[in-house]
Amino acid sequence: MDRRTTAQDVYRCELCDENMVDMLCVVCPRKLCKSCVGNHLDDDPNKHKLVKFQDRNTTLVLPTCPTHSSERCKNYCQECYNAVCPSCIPSDSHKKHTFLKISEVFEKRKENINSDTKELDEIVFPSYTTIVQKEESDAAKLEEDYKSLKQSIENQRKKWHDEIDKIVNMLQDETERMRETQLKALKKHIQKVKDLCIEIQEAIKSNKDILHSPNVTETLSYKSRNSALKRLPEKLELSTPKFIFQPINKDLIAKMFDVVLGFSISEHTEGYEKNTQTIRENEAIILVKPEIQFVLETGEIKCPDKIACQSNGKLWIAGNEGSLKLFRCDTLQPKTGATSSGLKLKHVNLNKGPTDIAVTRTGDLIYGIKLENTVFKLTKDKAQVLINLHDWKLLSLCITAFGELLVCMTDERKYRCRVVRFNQDPEIMQIIQYDHRGESLYTSGMLSKYIEENKNGDICLADCDAAGVIVTDRAGQFRFRYDGKTSFQKNAPFRPVGIATDSKAHILVSDSLKIHIIEENGQFLRFLDMVCSNPLRLALDEDDNLYISDTHGNVKVVRYTNTNAIFAQAQRLIMTLF
Numbered sequence: 001m002d003r004r005t006t007a008q009d010v011y012r013c014e015l016c017d018e019n020m021v022d023m024l025c026v027v028c029p030r031k032l033c034k035s036c037v038g039n040h041l042d043d044d045p046n047k048h049k050l051v052k053f054q055d056r057n058t059t060l061v062l063p064t065c066p067t068h069s070s071e072r073c074k075n076y077c078q079e080c081y082n083a084v085c086p087s088c089i090p091s092d093s094h095k096k097h098t099f100l101k102i103s104e105v106f107e108k109r110k111e112n113i114n115s116d117t118k119e120l121d122e123i124v125f126p127s128y129t130t131i132v133q134k135e136e137s138d139a140a141k142l143e144e145d146y147k148s149l150k151q152s153i154e155n156q157r158k159k160w161h162d163e164i165d166k167i168v169n170m171l172q173d174e175t176e177r178m179r180e181t182q183l184k185a186l187k188k189h190i191q192k193v194k195d196l197c198i199e200i201q202e203a204i205k206s207n208k209d210i211l212h213s214p215n216v217t218e219t220l221s222y223k224s225r226n227s228a229l230k231r232l233p234e235k236l237e238l239s240t241p242k243f244i245f246q247p248i249n250k251d252l253i254a255k256m257f258d259v260v261l262g263f264s265i266s267e268h269t270e271g272y273e274k275n276t277q278t279i280r281e282n283e284a285i286i287l288v289k290p291e292i293q294f295v296l297e298t299g300e301i302k303c304p305d306k307i308a309c310q311s312n313g314k315l316w317i318a319g320n321e322g323s324l325k326l327f328r329c330d331t332l333q334p335k336t337g338a339t340s341s342g343l344k345l346k347h348v349n350l351n352k353g354p355t356d357i358a359v360t361r362t363g364d365l366i367y368g369i370k371l372e373n374t375v376f377k378l379t380k381d382k383a384q385v386l387i388n389l390h391d392w393k394l395l396s397l398c399i400t401a402f403g404e405l406l407v408c409m410t411d412e413r414k415y416r417c418r419v420v421r422f423n424q425d426p427e428i429m430q431i432i433q434y435d436h437r438g439e440s441l442y443t444s445g446m447l448s449k450y451i452e453e454n455k456n457g458d459i460c461l462a463d464c465d466a467a468g469v470i471v472t473d474r475a476g477q478f479r480f481r482y483d484g485k486t487s488f489q490k491n492a493p494f495r496p497v498g499i500a501t502d503s504k505a506h507i508l509v510s511d512s513l514k515i516h517i518i519e520e521n522g523q524f525l526r527f528l529d530m531v532c533s534n535p536l537r538l539a540l541d542e543d544d545n546l547y548i549s550d551t552h553g554n555v556k557v558v559r560y561t562n563t564n565a566i567f568a569q570a571q572r573l574i575m576t577l578f
Contacts, residue, residue: 011053015039023050026061046070060103076105149260156257175241182238189236200229259438264421264475265429287517290531290560293545294329297554301325304549305497308359309541314345316365317555318357324348324367324378329557348378356396356450361403368394375407387426392418395449401457404429408451408461410444417442419451419459419476432459432476441470441478448497450537455505456520462496462509469496469509471522480522484511488527500538500546502561508546510535515548517560531558 011021011031019033025040025048032040032050041048046069049061062072065085073083079097088094203225210218298304298317306318310326318324326346354367365378366386373389375397392409395417400406405422417440418433435441442449445465452460457474469482484494498510505520508528515528515535534551541547546558 024056075099293557305536307539320353322350400453454501462499498537
């Protein structure tokens with residue numbers, strides 16, 4: 001048996017593979033016997049450091065100086081945050097710097113590593129283990145819940161089948177009773193006619209007997225019965241009943257059958273039991289008199305009713321004729337009411353006008369085509385299919401704070417309307433269609449329905465068909481409905497055609513006449529007067545600059561709060577530091 005291949009063999013020199021190990025080169029590293037040490041050092045002794053093999057875990061391996069390759073770093077520069085050798089200390093690059101012994105830094109770092117390892121081992125890893133156990137338990141419970149849900153649906157199906165069977169049996173019994181009644185009347189009538197036939201046959205026989213008889217008395221006593229017999233019996237008319245079936249209304253049946261509510265997948269950035277210090281932004285925002293910064297002329301775009309803000313002062317604008325344009329607005333100098341054509345960066349031609357547009361956090365454009373069931377993603381001027389809505393038609397869409405996609409859609413017959421949340425894969429995370437009573441949250445129809453997520457996570461839908469703004473929370477539970485009626489105008493028509501939300505969770509709604517501002521709980525705050533006579537779509541950038549498209553083919557940029565771009569940028573910088 002070869003001793004070098006047995007589990008009980010001692011460490012052997014890695015050069016000669018025969019002698020026992022005496023030394024260790026901590027630089028290479030290599031295990032060496034005394035005989036092979038010289039051979040190992042032949043190429044460059046300064047590149048190697050040998051220690052006794054039994055001291056391999058206690059001897060510090062000092063780093064080689066990147067500037068002076070022949071020296072080892074014995075100190076640590078506190079200003080440069082790196083190890084230095086004795087020759088580096090007097091150099092100009094380390095003038096007036098403070099140095100520590102590298103062994104002290106080494107021990108301190110070891111303590112930190114030990115502390116981190118202890119925290120990971122005793123707190124973090126057990127926490128993750130607990131989370132995994134909980135999620136696995138939740139997964140098992142989820143399976144049971146869905147099994148119960150499917151069984152409930154199956155039970156309801158059986159109930160409906162039982163009710164349908166009862167209705168069918170009742171109709172069949174009623175039909176059988178009608179059949180028996182008509183058949184009895186028909187048989188009675190047939191028997192009556194048969195009896196008359198017999199009577200006629202008897203009359204014929206009697207008349208023939210008299211004709212062949214020489215008896216004068218019988219002939220003289222003959223009385224004709226033809227007048228009575230030639231009168232045919234009453235005609236019996238029967239009408240077979242017909243089954244008149246009602247057309248099947250799938251939507252009504254689906255609503256009557258019951259609905260499945262509460263489907264949602266929510267990821268909370270605060271995590272599991274995470275204690276974080278919340279940095280609150282300045283809540284004391286003041287709505288001031290709106291001021292037009294400048295007016296952006298969109299050129300040949302007709303009716304620019306789709307706008308979406310991109311970062312760095314860029315604005316996507318689309319019209320009904322199938323043209324998408326990207327403008328740069330941050331280079332414009334703010335001048336009240338000044339008109340500018342802006343700097344056009346891109347021009348994308350589509351076959352049809354887009355239904356709606358939105359911009360992702362990475363700057364990609366999301367859009368859908370009118371009367372189609374496909375959502376596209378434009379990346380580096382290349383369009384690709386993002387989502388196929390199948391039997392549903394796109395009405396509007398928006399991007400959430402977490403990068404999810406909210407899509408408002410209607411079915412092909414325009415009977416139903418719903419909001420669906422997609423994650424970035426994209427997969428369906430949530431369907432919002434009914435309230436807690438199973439009633440539809442949104443109206444049917446194809447008029448304007450524009451969706452936006454508020455800062456507090458609420459989902460706001462400007463529903464022109466319903467003449468209102470319907471707001472649900474992130475879970476899809478109904479919160480409130482704003483119908484445009486205020487103490488200033490109680491009977492004025494309200495047909496919302498645009499919606500946006502700002503950094504303070506205010507909801508801005510345009511109704512083609514004026515712009516309403518309401519707070520996050522539905523309380524009316526004010527109108528934005530004298531800024532746009534025919535507002536269409538609204539958009540807000542990261543500095544709360546309001547972009548308003550109008551029917552004249554222009555986009556107005558308006559300030560309506562007391563904050564300014566510099567203050568907003570400073571706030572964002574502070575947030576990134578934390």
